Amino acid sequence: MPGYNCSLKGLLNMIGKEEVNLENLEDYLDAVKSELKEYDSETDELKLENNDTNRPDLWSLEGTARQIKACMFDEHADYDFFDKTPKAENVIKVDPNLKGIRPYIAGFSVSGTKVTDELLKQLIQAQEKLCDNFGRKRELIAIGIYDFNKVKLPVHYVASEKTKSFMPLGFEEEMTLSEILEKHPKGIQYGNIVAKFDKFPLLTDDSGEVMSFPPVINSNNLGKVKVGDENLFVEVTGTEKESVMLVANIMAVNIADHGGIIEPFTIEYESEKFVSPSKFEDSTEVTLDFTKKLTGLDVTIDELENSLRKFGHVVKRIDENTLSCTPPSYRRDILHMSDLVEDYCICYGYNNFVPKMLDSFTVGSESDISKLEKLMRELLIGMNFQEVMTYILTSKENQTVKMRDESGIAEIANPMTETYGVVRKSIIPILLEIESKNPRAEYPHRIFEIGEVASADEKTSYETKHKLSVLVAHSNANFSEISSILQALMYYLGREYKLEPIEHPSYIVGRTGAIIYKGENIGVIGEIHPEVLENWSIGMPCCGFELDIK
Amino acid sequence: MNETVERLHPLEIAVLMAFKKKDVFSNEELSVASEIPVNQLRTAIEWLLLKNFIKTSEIGRKEFVSITSIGSEIAENGFPETKILEVIASNQDGISLKDLPTALGMEPAKVNPLIGNLRKNSAVVIENGIIKKSESDFIATLEKRLSIFKKIKELGTVDICELSKEEVDEVRQGFKKRTPEKGFFRIDEKILLEISITEEGKAVIPFLKIRQVVNQITPQLLASGKWREAEIRKYDINLNAPKLLIGKKHPYRQFLENVRQKLVGLGFEEMSGPLVENEFWDMDALFMPQFHSARNIHDVYFVKNTEKPKDIEEPFYSNVKSAHENGKQFASKGWGYTFDEERTKRLIMRSQGTAISARTLASGPKNPGKYFAVARCFRYDQIDATHGTDFFQVEGIAVDENINFAKLLGLLKLFAKEIAGTEEIKFRPAYFPFTEPSVEMHAKHPILGWIELGGAGIFRKEVTLPLGVKSPVIAWGLGIDRMAMVSLGINDIRQLFSHDLDFIRDSKGV
CATH class of the missing domain: 3.30.930.10 (Bira Bifunctional Protein; Domain 2)
Incomplete structure (x- = not known):
């Protein structure tokens, strides 16, 4: 299960509340279901663990702080880039031949913030957790981060011949894609994902310069990010469209939480276009009756609406018994109304429930x-x-x-x-x-x-x-x-x-x-x-x- | 005084009575006077010494000689030196040192020290590698010595005083104090004791009478009624009684039985399920998507199936498949992927007790109904002090139209009190793929402090509806291993399944 680390100072800064400290942090962590495993006072490092395999947005300092602020303090960041129209030149062109290989991509650029040590650490960690745990070891999801200043737009995502060569990250010489699978440590580790195909996915900029060979390795030239860089390009590739979009959204809000300005991109497929990052308009209805029955609480529609909104959902009241909830765009875990009821219960506070005894009579027996x-x-x-x-x-x-x-x-x-x-x-x-x-x-x-x-x-x-x-x-x-x-x-x-x-x-x-x-x-x-x-x-x-x- | 006298053992009385005639005895004399064999007399003497009724003093030591196995071999076969001298004597011109071992049929390493010995005794002369017999008649000397060996072998053990000076010299020479097993003879020293009565002992004697003292009530005594005349000796009841090997339950079993008893008392009915499960009941029926990270090769033990995999029962297969693929039928969005039919039939070692709950739901449970299982489960873990290859999980469900989250918390609170013996608890939001809402209970155990006692939740509709249950169902699981370890007094989980018979036999009930 995903464990993630961050500095205590970094986390408390991002939460931004004086009343939160190491002693009571665990109470606040209830909002994200994370467990405090260890704190090293010398390095100020916190080790946290989160078992919710459906909430990859929580496996980071930013996601943890974001959910605590919402659930415990009703404070919400305004991620306005979700409503922005991409600039004309911000385009990723997708080769239709990628169909059946690794067809989906999403991406965005970042400006307005310098890459700090903390941000770089968190970026690398988020990349790892999202690719390994959520992305099934890069099969479903792979993420690449680049120095945007070196990228000539538009970006091209193509199905390339295996004989194409470039200089992979960490190497001083060019290698063909086939050679990378055989010789490069990442090629050996992740090559099996694409090895069976005739052509391999390749990301290049408009000048033909290779950016990366997803999901295996970035180029040594464009795909290298260091402390002090100011403009970044982030892309996510994968085999399932929704997951690719979700992960791009999570990366975008995480970077925005550090003050980065996100510029969305248009993804041009053969017959359709998408914008990334973009909102999911996927709503789920929850009824008051169901909530009352499942929780045992005598809750009102106002309380339910207020709590769900506070937790981060966009809530519309359909009638006095029904709410329609759209989760934030970095979440895609609401499958059934019971998922919304749990969010409500967490907001209400598990320890504020008055436990009641079962009142039906049953006869116990051994087999x-x-x-x-x-x-x-x-x-x-x-x-x-x-x-x-x-x-x-x-x-x-x-x-x-x-x-x-x-x-x-x-x-x-x-x-x-x-x-x-x-x-x-x-x-x-x-x-x-x-x-x-x-x-x-x-x-x-x-x-x-x-x-x-x-x-x-x-x-x-x-x-x-x-x-x-x-x-x-x-x-x-x-x-x-x-x-x-x-x-x-x-x-x-x-x-x-x-x-x-x-x-x-x-x-x-x-x-x-x-x-x-x-x-x-x-x-x-x-x-x-x-x-x-x-x-x-x-x-x-x-x-x-x-x-x-x- | 009377009490002391009454507690005396018949042997002790007999010894004390002997002192009526004289004050000092040797061991043998006392044995004769008291009519007690020597070996029993030793026990009686020890008892009386403890009571201060007699004292002993050393009056001298005696040495006894016997022959060792090496000496005994010589007594039978003669000295090897004799043989060498005979071989040399049979060659007029002597024999070369090199050829000697072959002529003797002995290893050179064994021959060399013997030659050295002969040379020391001037029995041979060596010139230019040729060995010859000397003038002296060493064979006769050896014959004489041999007769001593033979005599002592025949006598067995003999008082050294009874041997001649020549014989004593031979024995002392052939006796190696440090390594007696390598010498020809053994000399054992025995201490001669003189036993005398003390003033306290003398004071007791007038009170002694030779009585018919009974140690053991026998059927004969009862039948004849003679027990009436007999005096039944009083025992020292604080002496250690002999240890008994008894039959008993395994201590971990005892602990588990206590838990079961609690659950039956709380109205739970026992359920059971197979150790070798398919992925369908272990995971798919529990709405864990087939791509879930806890389902890969490093988390679960897969079983080699040598047969054609069995089909999953309908309508459960179709319902569960549909819940995973789109969920619409159950008011859910589903996981949105293509359900793998081959994968769901794969055999694994049951990874969670919840598999049994899923089977119970599919079997048409009572409503209201409460069920539990104490189930062996298997996790792909390195075996160490905190992980075993298989372990017991205590799992259960409660089916009830009127069940809800507040009642679930009430049930957990009850478990904390009944099973962990604590009312101090904390609830934390948790994640399980099959329940929503989900909760973890932390309880303050009297010895362990705060522990995670269990996880629970209300089964998702995507779990219950496909299995045919419309009412809400609580699912719960308790972690009891750490509590079991405390009550068994161990700190390595492997000891729960120990192979150490002494450990199991000595462990106490819990």
Whole structure:
């Protein structure tokens, strides 16, 4: 989940309220659902985390300050550039051949502010978070920032031959687009996004000078921004129009919050034109009835309207029960009226609610399996057994090779380590693992586990099964002992069962039985095969059983 | 005085009675006089020493000789030096040092020290690499020594005083104090004790009587009624009792059972679901878009499916697909992307207990109805002191036409009191893909301080409507691992699933 950093001073400055300080900052962070992870008083750096994957506008100092000011102080910046008509020369021309490759672009220029250290840091951070987290590692979104003074207008966004060459950022020599994918670190990291296409996206200025190779790398010439630069050009490319427009809007308001003057651009596609940044006119209705029902508050239409407006929405009253809300242009997370109700609740303050008790009557109960498990557990404890509890993920070797039984194991496709590479299909191997690790614990060892397993054989098809697994280890452990334990268990459960001699690779031939209950094979009992014991380096005879709980 | 006498063990009484005849005994004499075997006598002496009724003093030491395994081998096979001398003697002109090991069938490294020994005793002469026997008859000397080895081997353990001076010299020479196992003989020193009665002991004697003292009530005593005449010895009841190995629940299980009991008490019914889930129930049904960042390869364990993936049940599949793609059917804008049918069938290890809630919603839950699950869940995390490969999540839902956010907060407050034992709580806005509004509850735990106790919210309509539930549904989840660790007294989460039998056996109930 996105974590982002900023200086405490920078954040407090941007909020601009004396009453906000480090001590009470967390209360204000409620407005943005961010968590204060750390503050380093030496560097003045704050580490914040935001889990709202639908609010990329909040993953920055500017967005955090903006939402706090709105929700807590009813103060709103006027982003008038959203209503500006672009200057005639501010144009990005889009090559129709980009269709199916990376068709969308948005962009704007910035003047009137010098790039400071803080602004540069925040720009780079916003770029990273928006591309990595929201932009799915640049697949959906990639952002480029340029020194606008060097750019000759109009800008051209084209599908280029792979043989085209330019000097990528951080290199002193020209490379073709194909070479960049093979040699440049960013090419290796992000090349897979475009590698499958015949032509690659390329951004050039009007003189043909390459600006960048989206989504991979900027040019070393135009695509380099440093502290002190005064005029910038920002562009966003991607595969989905709305996301591209949204991210351009977020970048624009963030820079405007630092005093930058935003100049919009016209994006010229083959058959249509768009302006960027531009407003979304995407409204959602919310009713008073729904709000009352969902919150349990006796709210009035005025209060609801006022709170939503305060939170940042443009609110129109349709009637005494209905409001139409247009979220600010840097948000696109309102899918349903319940999203608006949450904004209202945050404005109201979660801790200002009076918690109420549920008043409907329901009868609580445990599941039948849990009840049966409880009974089994009590009986085994009565027979002097210690319960154990273990992980469900385990190693393939333990479940198969050591048990001389390779069948039906469900494997993890992307294991973190081999130690936890499969789902256990049996608990007996884990009880043997415990036995192998505890030769010094006082004997006899009488242990059991009640737990879930799953296997990949045709019959079970990854279905979860509940199992009881029992193991006895001491110098005289034998079939007769384990059989009396099973017998006592089944007697007190009131279950008549039979043992049928079978062969099982993990148990000694002639001392192994299938446990048959109601004509069905529900488990196996026996003396553990000496070769299995040897595989586990166990020097003590062991016997056990495992059965399905149902 | 009476009480002291009554508590005396029969062995102690027998020893004290022996002192009626004389004041000082040796160990053996006392054994005879008290009619107690030596090994039992030692215990009685220790007890009486503690009570100050007798005292012991050392009157001397005795040395006992026995043969070691090395010495014993020599006693049987003779000295290797003898063999060397015999081999040399059989060659008139002597034998070259180089060829000697081969002739003996021994390793050179073992032969060399023996030669050195023979030379020291002038038994051989070496000239120009040729070894010859000297004039002296060293073989006879060795034979004599060998007879001593044989004698001691036969005797087993023998008092050193019973050996001749020659024999004692041989033994002392062959005894290495620091490394007895490398020597030929062992010498063990034993301390000779003299046991005498103290004034306190003497004072007790007149009160002693030889009684029929009973240690253990037996069926025979009960049947015969003889217990009436018998005197039942009084015990020191504060002596440590032997440790017992008992059967018991796992301590973490005990903790989880307590939580379950609370939830059942609060009117929740238990629900369950599979460990190996498909993406549909784990995520899609919960309105997590398929491109959501928590759904990639580094967040979830995928399971290799060796079979044809199963179709998702209708109408849930079509409804959920439609909620994701455009949402119109459910008064939502939807996520606006093309739903991937293959992806939704993919198998994963259940990543959140909410998957079970989704299945419960689809199964036609009671209304009003409350449900909970204590579910194993799996996250793709590096295993360390705070992360396990799998862990328990406590999850649940409440379905009720009249449920709302204020009641959700009331339920959370109740959980804080019942499960964390605190009334000090704070609510914070939170984000979960499947609830709106969403809330996090922080509670001040009596030991841990402020902890994030749980997350909750009201299920989005895009979750409930496609699964066929029209009433509002509260969804909640509690983080209980840290509380479990406190009550188990551990600070590494891996210990919850420990393989250490002593740790599990010694852990107390919670």
